[in-house]
Amino acid sequence: MTRITHRHAAVGAVVAVAVLALGAVNAVGAPGEVPTDNACANPVLAQDLGGWGPFDGPVVSRDTVGDHPVANLHGAGTARVAADWYGASGNYLGQSEGPAVPLPASTATGESWTRTACGYRLGGGTSTTTPPTDSRASDRYHWGAANPEESDEFNAGSVDLAKWGLFGASEGQSTGCSPGFNGHGQRCASQTTEGGGLLSVVGTADGVTGGLYSNHNGFKYGRVEVRERAMPLEDNGGAAYHAVPLLFPVTADYTQAEIDFAERDVADPGVDLFVHHDGTQEHCSATVDSTQFHNYAVDWEPDSVTWYVDAEQVCRVEASIDYFDKSNGGAQLDMFPDTGTLMRPAREDVDWIHMYPSPSTVYGP
Incomplete structure (x- = not known):
């Protein structure tokens, strides 16, 4: 691209x-x-x-x-x-x-x-595009400056291994494979790349996929926004991959402390928020074309999680999560079916991810 x-x-x-x-x-x-x-x-x-x-x-x-x-x-x-x-x-x-x-x-x-040309004509008739209202929650709600140590524009041309880890590889390494989600398929570092201003994770027909996690020490409470999309690469009759930007716990089981803030099967007509806490979960949904880029954000406070899609508040969940979490970079493409299942090849792209501290934010040691 x-x-x-x-x-x-x-x-x-x-x-x-x-x-x-x-x-x-x-x-x-x-x-x-x-x-x-x-x-x-x-x-x-x-x-x-x-x-x-x-x-x-x-x-x-x-x-x-x-x-x-x-x-x-x-x-x-x-x-x-x-x-x-x-x-x-x-x-x-x-x-x-x-x-x-x-x-x-x-x-x-x-x-x-060497050349093409076109133009925009405003006013009557059919206009080409209409400027949208603020589509970043961070802009609309004035979250201030992002923490650069926990944010990335993905413009460097290769994954910053000092900041991020690749699923399948040891920390600081760029090669390797490991069992996939719940042991299904494989997660290989080769499937997660950076180029053209995007971080991309590709899942193959035979269940080889990848993802990204962060190397920082974690934080408790704060705001995270990611611009992300996921799309099928061909229609081979295979099962859909599962895409999700999320915050996950450093020390706790996911059922105690995980925030999935754009979870869905690739090409489903909507995305979901799941807030896991105290062995239970809260849930709400939004209808979007998630094969196109959208901005997904969460504001995680001591007693609540507020979810935004393109700066519009979708819901506010009352939940208390008292564990240090860390962002996975917005990229996790999982194989849910059993190993050996034919999968529909897919790609997840992340344009950027930003973390904004709030007055409640506490950083891990």
Whole structure:
């Protein structure tokens, strides 16, 4: 997947447009603009040479078009536009994605292409996208600065093994395998990778999967937000993998102290919150397309857990969890059926994970 970004001011907002390409594609923008009011089917938004450049987070940065490589595609493929919206103060508002569209037939021969163009037209008729309201709970509810030691943008190109551990590998190592969830299948470190600004976990048809856990000493109470999605990679008739960002206990059994805050079978039409405490559990659900990116957040306090999806409060659970927990990085893709069951290949992607201390937060020793 390749991201080429551009910003465009509209109705008091700033938008970054990214090419999400299925195939080995890189793209450069054109200095021209083709007026349109469709979903920006051409994969790059162009305004002028000064308008092209990376936009990574709220920091304003513009480079010339020459910084982007020519696109080379070997074989047919599709591309998708994603518009990341930012407010005037630089706060992230959310993402809108257009449909996947076929690339020109000529690229199937491996021919290079260097430019595309499309534009946004606001007002009457069919507008391309609408800036969403604040879609991060951390922005809407002013949680302040994230703790960098327990947060990650996953932009380094490889997993930070000082911060995270890989399922299947010993601490600090990048290779190895171990039995999967409840002994089902295998968890192998090779299945968890970082690249293109994403952390990804891939589950195979024969039950080999992975995941991520954090190496810090844990915390008790606080706020965690993750931008995550999980999608099937093919339809082979196999059983679905199970995806979940979560907080899990350092010393206690999960039935005493675990918060699963976007649990579901891959491609199910919704996500679930499970709060495990005192040998019991509380539960609530939200309907979302979890194959697309969403922001999932929990505010864990001494007597409650509040759950947010795209900054909207879904529920507040009264529960007391008095154990030090730690985040697993938002990535856990589990095989629930017995070993030997045909699985439907899937991938879980995490764009970022942030931990925000609250007045109640206590860090582990």
